Amino acid sequence: MTTDASPHSPPPDTDPDADLRPLEIAGHRIDILDGAFSWFIRSLDSVVSRDLDARMGHLEVAKGKGKITALLLIDDYPGIRPSEIAEVLMRDRPTTGRIIDRMVQAGLVSRGVSAHDQRAQSLTITPAGHDLAEKVREIIRQQEAEFFDFIAPEDRAQFMRILRRTYMRMRSKWT
């Protein structure tokens, strides 16, 4: 039994042993999930995504995991094709196509026909889309600053390194 009844809950940031104790969330331990990377990643996803939705609620790319990436890709790679975006997103083509539909309807992106392949589309950003991309970048920067700046710089580099490697590794397993 931990000292739960204690009237003063010490700020976790200042307790050196915090990392060794079983985690308590809303007063409950979480079993094997406490040591599971996957659980923290999945839980962090919820929080990060909600926060991002709150920040972007009024923009045309809120909600869902693909819109932001798609927008920035089209901004950076004029002429990119939907199937390329689908591959980056790891979504199927119908799903990706509908994401693009919405962006076209919102006037952020325009569809053209690829010069070399009549089947393929050539996506380009519109001025409004480019403006939005800039806003999105700024929002991402802000969120990163607010949520992750507390991590010490050395830790941050390490954290990013592991995240990147894990992501690439899992990606390659999937495809």
Added chain:
Amino acid sequence: MTTDASPHSPPPDTDPDADLRPLEIAGHRIDILDGAFSWFIRSLDSVVSRDLDARMGHLEVAKGKGKITALLLIDDYPGIRPSEIAEVLMRDRPTTGRIIDRMVQAGLVSRGVSAHDQRAQSLTITPAGHDLAEKVREIIRQQEAEFFDFIAPEDRAQFMRILRRTYMRMRSKWT
């Protein structure tokens, strides 16, 4: 085939500078998202969740983010109430209630009335539910081993430490 024609794409695992280069995903850089923790967390979530679904596809708790945690909580805390689970999950009560509905229907959990509060429910695991919880723990262990064992032990502790702290910090911001 490791002899890639491109001058700059050696196998990432063996390249010491891999962490310094911009990441390429399906041949495309991902703009500011490359340095964004949130993007990697959100993307990792997709991959991890899909993998978990694949592993659990046949069990009664596949898909969705709350079922596994709820099952283990009920297994560990007999008599726990739905609202407590909702708080851990950071989901609203209707959502949590429906998760529990499905588990009750599947014979994993039984609902009772709390001894001290006629409004509240007292959830307990059934033998079938307990068996499933054991299976789930084993699957989690396997996934962790397969996906994260490549991280060096020291790095792993560090990674977990940062994940935990980030999670707790974000949680406290939300509530």
Added chain:
DNA sequence: AAACACAGTTGCATTTCACAACCATAACAG
């Protein structure tokens, strides 16, 4: 006794997402 707070349920309404089937174009085989 009335007002308020809390636990859980029900009814929507929204959004996401994947699979299958389909059309058009391209690439390739004979």
Added chain:
DNA sequence: CTGTTATGGTTGTGAAATGCAACTGTGTTT
């Protein structure tokens, strides 16, 4: 150059997650 196969994108459909508002019943407070 013709038939077959592969590729890019769209449409149809259904399953599932999730969240908000409104409701019932119970506890708590004034």
